[in-house]
């Protein structure tokens with residue numbers, strides 16, 4: 001079977017594009033380390049409260065305008081809840097779940113992550129604008145899912 005020259009050119013172009021995209025995303029993920037950082041560290045979900053740093057959940061100031069929040073997600077609450085920080089703060093969240101898969105989402109920001117039992121999820125967010133930010137669970141986790149919420153107050 002003879003293939004038309006135009007057909008060959010388009011075939012080469014389309015395979016070249018696919019290969020190009022694969023090389024590009026592969027380079028970003030593995031060489032530049034831009035792959036999703038989640039689920040790199042594991043934890044025994046049965047012993048969350050005995051495992052560092054989750055044996056002491058809460059908010060710690062670690063620098064000027066920089067905070068670390070160690071947070072446990074469980075049916076149907078965030079611990080700690082009602083976080084207060086000054087405007088302009090960068091917050092490093094370290095989170096895990098004690099039971100089922102939860103999500104954390106703060107509408108109006110880029111903070112949106114899945115938090116699964118057995119894994120430690122880390123995400124960093126800077127809060128520039130003062131206000132009351134709602135924190136929601138965005139993974140269906142049971143009958144109390146719609147009540148799983150808290151706030152971050154930026155002053």
Ligand code: CUA
Pocket residue numbers: 074075076101102103137138139140141142145146148
């Ligand atoms: Cu936790 Cu939905």
